[in-house]
Amino acid sequence: MKHTLIKAAALLVAALAAAATSPVRAQEAAGDGKALFLKNCAACHQASGKGIPGAFPALAGSKFVQGQGGDVASVLLKGRGGMPDFSGSLSDRDIASVLTFVRSSWGNQAAALSESEVGTLRTALGVESFGDTAMSNKH
Template identity: 55%
Template sequence: MTPRILISLLLLAAPLTLPAMAQDGPARPDGKTLYAKNCAACHQANGRGIPGAFPALAGNDFLAGAPVEVATVLLKGRGGMPDFSASLDDAEMAEVLSYARSSWGNRSGAVSTQEVLAQRNALQLPPASRSRFGNQH
C-alpha cells in the first residue's frame, strides 16, 4: 500500500473517531436557565418577586450595586434566602447574577467568575460541592 493510499484511508476513517474525542462534556447552563432552576420559584420568572415574601429583582437598587455585594448574597444567603455556595460554582453564580442584572429593565454590568471567586475566597468558603442538598432551603 502506498503512503498516499494509507493517508487517504486514515483521513476517511478520522471523522468516525474524532467527534467522540472532540466533545467537551455537557454544555454549561446559561444565566436564564440557572435563574429558572434556582431563583424563579421565589423571585418569579418576571423578576417581580412576591410582595411581602420575596423581593423583586426587577428595578432592584441592591442588585444594581457592587458585584461583590450581590455575589455575597448568593454565597452566604440573606434574610430568608438560602446560600448557594455549595450548589452553584463561581461561573454559574456569575452567569445568574449577570442575567438578573441585565433583565426586566435592569441595566447593570455583568459579574465575572473572577469577582465571585475572589469573594468566595475572601469569605473563606470552599468550592461548590455540587450537592443537590447544597443550598439550605
C-alpha cells in the first residue's frame, strides 16, 4: 500500500511538472506539497488534515496553521512537543511547498510560503543548512 501511494504521488508530481509553466508555478508547488504531505505528515495529521483527537492536532481549520507563516515553518524546522523537526530531511523548497499545500487545503486560506522565506528563517533560528544527500533523510 505504501509503495502504491508513493507511486501515485510521484505520478501526480510528474504530471504537474510536465504541465507546468511559469504562471502556474504555485500550482506545481501545491502538487509537490501534497505529495510531501502524504509522505511525511499524513500518518499523524491524516490525509484529511483532521489529525487524531488527543494525539495529533488537526491542521484543517487551524488558526495556528493559517497564522504567521514563520511560526508554522519554525515547527517544521525545529520540531515542537512530540513533533520531530524536518530540517535535515526536507529542503527549504520542500518545507515551503508542504506548508503552502497545508495552508491552502481543507478550507484553510493562508498565504503561500516561499523557499527564500524558509531559508531566511532557517538562518535566523540557527538551524543547520539542509544537506541534499541520500544520507540526509532521517525520517
